[in-house]
Amino acid sequence: xxxxxxxxxxxxxxxxxxxxxxxxxxxxxxxxxxxxxxxxxxxxxxxxxxxxxxxxxxxxxxxxxxxxxxxxxxxxxxxxxxxxxxxxxxxxxxxxxxxxxxxxxxxxxxxxxxxxxxxxxxxxxxxxxxxxxxxxxxxxxxxxxxxxxxxxxxxxxxxxxxxxxxxx
Amino acid sequence: xxxxxxxxxxxxxxxxxxxxxxxxxxxxxxxxxxxxxxxxxxxxxxxxxxxxxxxxxxxxxxxxxxxxxxxxxxxxxxxxxxxxxxxxxxxxx
Numbered sequence: 001x002x003x004x005x006x007x008x009x010x011x012x013x014x015x016x017x018x019x020x021x022x023x024x025x026x027x028x029x030x031x032x033x034x035x036x037x038x039x040x041x042x043x044x045x046x047x048x049x050x051x052x053x054x055x056x057x058x059x060x061x062x063x064x065x066x067x068x069x070x071x072x073x074x075x076x077x078x079x080x081x082x083x084x085x086x087x088x089x090x091x092x093x094x095x096x097x098x099x100x101x102x103x104x105x106x107x108x109x110x111x112x113x114x115x116x117x118x119x120x121x122x123x124x125x126x127x128x129x130x131x132x133x134x135x136x137x138x139x140x141x142x143x144x145x146x147x148x149x150x151x152x153x154x155x156x157x158x159x160x161x162x163x164x165x166x167x168x
Numbered sequence: 169x170x171x172x173x174x175x176x177x178x179x180x181x182x183x184x185x186x187x188x189x190x191x192x193x194x195x196x197x198x199x200x201x202x203x204x205x206x207x208x209x210x211x212x213x214x215x216x217x218x219x220x221x222x223x224x225x226x227x228x229x230x231x232x233x234x235x236x237x238x239x240x241x242x243x244x245x246x247x248x249x250x251x252x253x254x255x256x257x258x259x260x261x
Contacts, residue, residue, distance in 0.1 A: 023259065044222055045256075055212050056177055056223060058256040076258030081225045084254045085232040105259040116257040122176055125186075126252050129173070131230045137257075 001033045002100060002136055002152050003166045008038045013148045015040050016104035016140045022046060022073040027084065028100040028138065029091040034168075037096060039087035042080040043103075046073035058122070059115050076115065077103050088132075100152065102138035110141035110151040112160040120155035136163050170198055170243050173250040178213075181206045190249075195226060196239035198249065213251060225252045 004012075008028070015024045025043050030036040045059075046069050053069075054062055059076040061067065067075075079101075091098050105113075112120070120137060127134070134154070141149045153160040169189040174182050182188050188206070192198035203210035215221050218239075226233045227250040233241045243249065 023257075025255075025257075048223075052215075052221070056221065056253065058177065058223075058253055059258040059260075061258070064260075075260045076256065078223050078256040079254040081221075081223050081254035082234060085225055085234055088232070089235060101255050103257055108259040113257070113259050114261040115259075119256050122253070123255055126173065126175070126250060129248075130227055130250060130252065 001164050001166065002028075002138070003034045003168050004028070004150075005035065005168055008035055009150065009167045011038060011040075012102055012138075012140055012150065016106070016142055016148065019043065019104070020142055020145075021106045022070075023075070023077040023104045023106060024140075025077040025079050025101070025103040027087045027091075027098060028102060029087075029094075029096040030099050031096060035099060037091065037094065038102075039083070039090070041083045041087065043073055043077040044080045045076055045078045046070050048072075048078065058119050074106060097133055098135060099133075100136040100138045102140060104140040104142060106142045108141065109143055110139040110149045112137060112139065112153055112155060117155055117158055117160055121158055124156070138165070169245060171248045172198070172202060173248070173252075175251055175253050177253070178209065178251065181209050181212070193242060194239065195228065195233050195241045195243060195249065198243055199239070223254050223256070225254060226250070227252060 027039040028035045138152045152163040152165045
């Protein structure tokens with residue numbers, strides 16, 4: 001269960017709309033099930049050159065050679081590592097817990113793709129050793145631009161299980 | 169020795185190993201030493217200016233080295249260094 005205050009809920013949608021058709025991404029933090037902070041994180045994919053992407057292609061985009069960096073950001077995201085770390089530091093300083101990663105799907109439904117699941121499992125393999133709690137993965141779908149949909153998932157053992165989200 | 173955790177995308181360069189051992193007085197020296205044993209590893213972790221790439225976090229034990237002294241951060245025997253790509257994803261399958 002993830003309880004998201006209206007102002008954070010609306011800001012996530014605004015963030016998704018602002019970057020549309022690129023995907024947006026960010027972090028939610030809070031205590032127990034209640035989210036109290038959110039952090040917009042830059043999706044750096046549009047700024048990643050072919051050479052850079054070829055060196056570290058988490059989202060397996062290099063196969064899509066016909067896409068420009070801008071077009072890649074329409075179908076995928078890569079968080080800026082420094083901003084992600086800064087958010088984690090701020091969360092620690094405020095005595096909160098990192099609860100969720102969010103990103104938008106600008107053309108597809110609010111459910112994790114195969115890529116999302118693969119990368120989440122990769123992250124799972126490190127996070128306990130780094131003392132990071134298990135995150136929920138929140139997806140904002142702008143498939144219907146007038147009616148954004150927010151859903152959340154636990155991703156464990158390569159399987160996504162929906163987690164209820166409440167707007168409060 | 170310093171234990172270094174290697175993310176999946178870089179494991180082809182470490183013979184498939186998820187952890188390797190290295191030496192050095194700082195993170196920078198450790199990366200250089202690892203690159204000598206596993207050529208090409210530095211190029212994946214660091215950009216043309218020698219800085220940690222913007223989609224990678226390097227943790228010394230549980231602390232991001234960007235909040236310590238970056239590549240000059242001292243390391244010692246028994247430390248654990250994790251090379252962790254920032255979270256990513258996509259809507260394509």
